[in-house]
Amino acid sequence: MRMTKNREQVYKEIINSSVPLTAYEVSERLKDMSLTTVYRALEYLHQSGYLKRFSLDNYTYYYSSSVHRHFFRCVKCGRLFPIDECHMDEYENYLSGHFKFKIQEHFVLFSGLCEECYKKEV
DSSP: OOOOHHHHHHHHHHHTOSSOBOHHHHHHHSTTSOHHHHHHHHHHHHHTTSEEEEEETTEEEEEETTSOOEEEEETTTOOEEEEOOOOOHHHHHHHHHHHOOOOOOOOOEEEEOOHHHHHHHO
């Protein structure tokens, strides 16, 4: 298979986003493309290694496989926020040594209240 125009458009939407996107969110951004086409493109891009994905609360989120990021999700408003710094090296070394794991990658998702939602609760 090859990188079609539709796949390329979907890929660009994902890599230009600072947070993971669902198929529906991509579809909303690409108004001229059907949701079915978006799903097919996302599946191809994931299977081909261009994108990574994770599921949360019955939604599947997609993000670029070329960038290492962590995320924070607000449990009240549901928004995702990027965390660009990674301080997991020491913990990975501990896990590798203690449990004899060969860690190839990690994914971290923090959850809690974003600043706006926290202010509303106080």
